[in-house]
Amino acid sequence: MIRKVVFSVFVAAVLVVTGQAADRDNATPLPGESKSTPSIGPSYFEGVWFGAWPGWRSLSVFQDVTVKINRGNKEGVFIVEYSWGPGTSGSGFPPLPGSLKAKGRVEGDQFVFGWRNKEGRDLQVTLKKHEDNKVKARIDKSGPSKPNERPFNETYLNRK
Numbered sequence: 001m002i003r004k005v006v007f008s009v010f011v012a013a014v015l016v017v018t019g020q021a022a023d024r025d026n027a028t029p030l031p032g033e034s035k036s037t038p039s040i041g042p043s044y045f046e047g048v049w050f051g052a053w054p055g056w057r058s059l060s061v062f063q064d065v066t067v068k069i070n071r072g073n074k075e076g077v078f079i080v081e082y083s084w085g086p087g088t089s090g091s092g093f094p095p096l097p098g099s100l101k102a103k104g105r106v107e108g109d110q111f112v113f114g115w116r117n118k119e120g121r122d123l124q125v126t127l128k129k130h131e132d133n134k135v136k137a138r139i140d141k142s143g144p145s146k147p148n149e150r151p152f153n154e155t156y157l158n159r160k
Contacts, residue, residue, distance in 0.1 A: 051157035
């Protein structure tokens with residue numbers, strides 16, 4: 001008898017909870033409110049951006065860079081393919097070309113993505129719209145800087 005009562009209370013609770021959830025999904029927003037659904041529309045930052053970073057130690061040395069930002073998902077997460085060309089000795093860049101994949105997101109009028117390098121330092125890249133088909137890019141390194149090394153770097157990237 002107790003099992004039947006507990007079972008019927010459980011079934012009633014499940015029906016009430018699922019009924020309320022279904023009701024909320026179909027609810028129309030009040031005037032002046034909008035239904036909050038994540039935006040999956042295209043972002044200004046989607047696409048391929050290219051340019052060159054000035055050297056971390058010497059501004060006369062450059063390293064080619066390409067940032068490919070793929071369409072985001074419903075949660076606003078974008079897959080970023082970041083690649084760089086070979087660095088010269090003493091420039092502060094890795095000597096060999098390379099690439100990596102990271103996750104990024106739009107924060108207001110900026111796009112941010114980052115990763116942790118082999119030395120354990122976190123790097124974060126921020127893209128900000130500068131003008132049509134051009135963004136200002138800034139890369140920040142965490143932790144202490146080496147002698148004659150700047151903690152951040154800035155450049156402009158163009159859309160391909």
